[in-house]
Amino acid sequence: MRDLVKQFGRFAALRGVNADFVPSRLYAILGDNGAGKTTLLRSLAGLSAPSRGTISIMGTTNLRSICSHLGYMAHPSLLYDELSGMENLRYFARLYGIDNNKRCEEVIRSVNLDPELQRPVGQYSQGMRQRMSLARAFLNDPEILLLDEPFSNVDLRSAREMVNLLIQLRDQGKTILVVTHQASLLSGAANEFVWMEAGQIVNRTEHLNMGKGY
């Protein structure tokens, strides 16, 4: 991304962000509330058009053309509360042209949930919902995963399982950008920590403790 600016009225959420992200790596994006992390992720997902600047992913600036290679997990679950996990995933799978239920069952199992569970997602615990939301994000086997606060409201054990899954996905060649406030969970897992402040990237470090003094 080059000189990326995103304004909401007179407020600039991103102020000239310049960054390159190398494939097959796991990046942790850190920063205080309002630093611009979520806006950055939404811009990369093509959900928020930049006010200025360019984003190029997989060699194109037309993000719509590569959307099937992206997986996006937001802070809200992006799931229908009235449907079961399997029904949700079956619906989203069809949007990506995935017609078999096997893939849905596979991703649900990979986040340690039961595909047979008939309960609607609205009755899931917060942790289960987060895991199902992660399953939805990589349902289409994307090359790039954009995850916004995947560990929030998740117990420590489940969060560690999610981190292990992210490491597996990274080792399979996926590029993963994780926005989180629980940076310590990704210590030892992330290849790089990207520190944001006031809409800008202020530091990039290989280890978590190196960036704290930016």
Add this chain to the structure above:
Amino acid sequence: MVKPGPIGIARTTLLKDLRLEWRSKDAINSMLFFALLVVVIFSFSFDPTAEESRRIAGGLVWVSFLFAAVVALNQTWARELRNQVLDAYRVSPAPANSLFLAKSVGNFVFVAVLEALMTPLFIVFYNLRAVGPAYQLLIVAVLGTWALVVNGTFFAAISLRTRSREIMLPLLLFPISIPALLAMVEATSSILTGEFSPRFWIVLLVAYDVVFTIASLFLFELVLHAE
């Protein structure tokens, strides 16, 4: 993984919406309650003769269906805002028009169910009997309902991100629905009274439906991806 076809996605989305409505019954319950209130209140407010009923019923029926439809139209998109599910659609390669088509057909089904349930009540409360060819009422109902839902679905999507979308939808929808509403009321009245041919009004409804369906399909992608 194959590129999903637009009709297939519209069908999948429609089935998903029907399933959601079947489980929650949000739209149909509120529409029914509202339309029922209108029928009862008007029947108590004045006591028309059969002749008078035939003249005013067209207006009464369609205005109550229009108001009731607004409830369903708001619900249909509110469902997509909960948990920001709409974003999951927006990041997928699925075409915007499939979503619009599915939502429009879904709303058509909901409003048609409402009409099927409320029409017998209108007949009983207002002592209605068609003097003209009654089968034409079905044509007017289909064309009129589509006119309401195709515009309603489009404008409900526009008002989706506004702060007071429940107010915004009627403000946008009602003025633009005036030609269709006029055609529906006049066609219905002409069939009920048998005084004149509804042909002109039916042709107007067809033209209205064609123009607004095409325009909405063309513009919906912009609306969906607007911030």
